[in-house]
Amino acid sequence: MDLRVVQxxxxxxxxxxxxxxxxxxxxxxxxxxxxxxxxxxxxxALTWFYAVRRKSATVAVTVVTAWLFVHIMFGANGMxxxxxxxxxxxxxxxxxxxxxxxxxxxxxxxxxxxSDPKAIEKEAREKLHYMRPGEVVYVAPGPATPQARDTKAAxx
Numbered sequence: 622m623d624l625r626v627v628q629x630x631x632x633x634x635x636x637x638x639x640x641x642x643x644x645x646x647x648x649x650x651x652x653x654x655x656x657x658x659x660x661x662x663x664x665x666a667l668t669w670f671y672a673v674r675r676k677s678a679t680v681a682v683t684v685v686t687a688w689l690f691v692h693i694m695f696g697a698n699g700m701x702x703x704x705x706x707x708x709x710x711x712x713x714x715x716x717x718x719x720x721x722x723x724x725x726x727x728x729x730x731x732x733x734x735x736s737d738p739k740a741i742e743k744e745a746r747e748k749l750h751y752m753r754p755g756e757v758v759y760v761a762p763g764p765a766t767p768q769a770r771d772t773k774a775a776x777x
Contacts (some may be wrong), residue, residue, distance in 0.1 A: 733740040745751040
């Protein structure tokens, strides 16, 4: 155990608050005079700003509103583009529906051709002009093409 006596640091004496408060109170009139001079210098600018603030705010709101309108109507994702995309979507949807119906029809035809002998016979008769013994098949001539007409005219 160490019982040596150590010298204590010097104690600082703080100024009394009354002295700084007294200084502040004594200088208050100077501060008020400075504030008055500053307000007198700034008064024309403040008066002008006060008069213009409502007009400038109205102009700013009008400009922002016009910009938003243009952006919403004609922007990259605006109403014009949205309507074009919606019309394109409807067209594609109708095309998908028609292709789906055609696909279903083909699937039914494939199913009937793979299992129904009557459907197979019908296709063979129509496409390949097959016939049963004793039957006569009449084939109607196709529509006349412009080339065939030119040939007949040249022969006359």
